[in-house]
Amino acid sequence: MWEYAPAPENRDIANLKPSYRMFLDGEFVEGAGEPLKTVNPATEEVLAEVSTADKNDVDRAVKAARRAYDRVWGKMPGAERAKYIYRIARMIAERARELAVLESLDNGKPIKESRDVDVPTASAHFFYHAGWADKLGYAGLGPDPRPLGVAGQVIPWNFPLLMAAWKIAPALACGNTVVLKPAETTPLTALVLAEIIQQAELPPGVVNILPGAGDVGAELVSHAGVDKVAFTGSTDVGKLIQRSLAGKGKKVTLELGGKAANVVFDDAPLDQAVEGIVNGIFFNQGHVCCAGSRLLVQESVADELIEKLHARVSTLRIGDPLDKNTDVGAINSREQLTKITELVESGESEGAEKWVSPCPLPDKGFFFAPTVFSGVSQAMRIAREEIFGPVLSVLTFRTPDEAIAKANNTPYGLSAGIWTEKGSRILWAANKLRAGVVWANTFNRFDPTAPFGGYQESGFGREGGRTGLEAYLDV
């Protein structure tokens, strides 16, 4: 293992403020909810106090969004809406470094990921959707598709800014107004995005951002003034939302959990596959709904692959998220760390063979060493349940048909991976895998032009691409 000198990013660049307020009707205002303290998961220090919404604040925000929709945004020509959205894209890019540092502080993800993935992709998402605003008639959904009205959106903590962009950009492009609730543990970058939205001079009420816990989200999605609900998060909460909205007539899209199979055939380029497997499960500490958490390896190459994998994972550097050399950052919260620990214990007690990276861990903060289970059977919890952490379960198969059967043996269906040099096998497997995104000889690639979303209990509706517009139009 090579030694690296620390290369920390300067945390002052985050412009961290002692307190943040919610964004309602174009103003930053105190919420009436109990303020929350957001914590740096790498150090457990409090970063800032954030005001939260109560029921009445949610009502005010939805009414502000309705006014903005009725009076301004809903009837604004698409070309004008587009220019506002382009402004947001540009301003995110201008403040990219600040946002990246703040994201790593609040979320715990490595700075190289927030810098190279989260923030640039968020900007790209606004830029892409801005262009749709005056071209919706070309989306194949009728000559003049209409917006839905007010969108209530609830997002998770794993990609705080990027998920806000995935939600807000298409909603605005299609002519809707927005009330968005960021996750309880990661509200900061969404509130800086609110600053950007204010600086971009969006009309008041077009976007409202209300921090808070799950109760605020429940209040928001069930509010009678909300026409459209978009949720990204756990399958359990997604089901609750779908059930609670039954018969209410609101358009709903859900992007939920996953237990993706990453399938390695015996002719795969193994070194390249190892890189993809590592990226698939250890990117963002495995806090990724589409993480490649079930590795399916053809039996004849399993030993060789696992050995290479252990060697590679041993070189991953775990630690300070702000260090540019860090590969795996902090687990987002104590709660999530507890959940990961519990599932890993179940893997051991159910008889899987545990291997843990020997890398040193910081002595404070929420960290979990990259873990690889081999000898996993399909019935084990670690093969069935979403762990949402840096834990890989390795299963084996003998024939391609068996690989597909095992890969599809899950109620989820968000993503899948294929590793083989054989083109016809890639296309065959891509066709057979029941998942919304299939990465072949790569993993965890995202782009605003490429629709993303799940089959089965991974949710419904797509984000990105032409298809993603359907979620925000009355079609």
Next chain:
Amino acid sequence: MSDRLSVAKTYKLYIGGAFPRSESGRSYVVRDSKGGFLANAAQGSRKDVREAVVAARKAFGGWSGATAYNRGQVLYRVAELLEGRREQFIAETAASEGIATKKAQSTVDAAIDRWVWYAGWTDKIATVLGASNPVAGPYFSFSVPEPTGVVGVLAPQASSLLGLVSVVAPVIATGNTAVVITSQDRPLPAITLSEVLATSDVPGGVVNIVTGRTAELAPWLASHADVNALDLAGAPESMRAELEGAAADTVKRVLRARATEPDWTAQPDMSRLRAFVESKTVWHPMGV
């Protein structure tokens, strides 16, 4: 007129390509609009619904894996056979719905034409809904629509043939398989349609038809864990919220019904085709 007594048909269920009676042994009286006796229909049960779901799941691999061209030909073949039995459907629809022969004729004609319309869609959906994604990097990325899986269909209550065809054809055109609960009071054209399906190259299990009490059967379909989507077209208004709620247990896609049954004679758009497809995005690196 001869004095000959006609041979009356026994109306049964259509499951997995076969015509079983309800396992429950129950039947119910189907009457015309004036209250006259038409026939006894099988009164399907929870177990019949579950058998139908098993059949639909079993048929899904073959049907979704068939070429779009093949599916188009099969759907077109349904139109051909329906045309051949046009007079029978006119009589049965007129009796079921209490409409004049002339209206029944136009209804049956529209139903035949609807099969032709959807037959033509099978090999165009991927072109229209799919995409080449111009991602910002050295990757080839494309998206294709794929069938959602097993779709539970509550057929329209009033329009016993045209409404039925209008909801079933788009479901199977995209490669899904269907479990259909027919109009409760007007089930006979659906069963006669199943005879057409059985003889027109639609593989057994692709469409399964259960007659009976909608209120009894629909909750089993809505909550069945191996059903991927639900079309509420013919759901009683009082049950729609409950059914949608039950569907949430396995995150089913739900196509809601309008407040009143739509005019099925209107030319459809793509919305029913879009309702039961999933978009799959595939990525591969480019390089030498």
